Amino acid sequence: MLPRPYAQVMDKIRDFVVAVDDTPQGGLKGIVALHVVGEDLAEIRSLAVDEGLQGKGIGKKLLEFCLNDARELRLNRVFALTYQTEFFDKLGFHKVEKLSLPQKIWGDCVHCAKFSDCDEIAVLLNLGKP
Numbered sequence: 001m002l003p004r005p006y007a008q009v010m011d012k013i014r015d016f017v018v019a020v021d022d023t024p025q026g027g028l029k030g031i032v033a034l035h036v037v038g039e040d041l042a043e044i045r046s047l048a049v050d051e052g053l054q055g056k057g058i059g060k061k062l063l064e065f066c067l068n069d070a071r072e073l074r075l076n077r078v079f080a081l082t083y084q085t086e087f088f089d090k091l092g093f094h095k096v097e098k099l100s101l102p103q104k105i106w107g108d109c110v111h112c113a114k115f116s117d118c119d120e121i122a123v124l125l126n127l128g129k130p
């Protein structure tokens with residue numbers, strides 16, 4: 001959702017999951033990344049569904065895939081910084097103060113154009129102990 005240098009995308013490439021249309025003329029339908037930031041915390045990043053395919057459940061499937069991944073990794077909490085709070089609400093996330101998240105999550109933000117004026121909202125889901 002935010003411009004990222006090529007090197008940073010490559011650095012995090014294994015975080016990404018894509019939804020593809022597997023018909024012969026198919027292509028990319030959506031994308032998401034799960035980035036582990038601590039022993040019990042991960043961030044949902046770069047969630048996007050092709051504009052013409054939104055509202056068909058693809059975003060939900062991508063997010064659920066990441067949540068299952070997080071559970072398998074025995075992470076207890078998953079958060080996102082977003083404007084789409086209602087979408088995340090529907091999947092059980094709740095709003096939290098950005099400052100309640102560990103300081104280390106802001107490491108990547110220094111590369112962001114919005115760094116000094118970030119208006120994204122933090123949402124968090126507690127997965128609980130497995």
Ligand SMILES: CC(C)(COP(=O)(O)OP(=O)(O)OC[C@H]1O[C@@H](n2cnc3c(N)ncnc32)[C@H](O)[C@@H]1OP(=O)(O)O)[C@@H](O)C(=O)NCCC(=O)NCCS
Binds near residue numbers: 001046049053080087
């Ligand atoms: C936000 C986004 C990823 C949602 O993906 P999607 O495939 O359109 O969403 P889904 O069809 O899976 O929707 C799942 C549920 O959330 C709801 N929902 C989806 N987008 C919503 C929104 N913006 N506001 C409120 N509810 C929304 C759907 O109605 C659906 O509800 P239901 O289960 O009760 O039917 C997609 O709209 C998108 O790519 N937006 C632009 C990029 C963006 O803002 N990404 C978020 C970055 S964190």
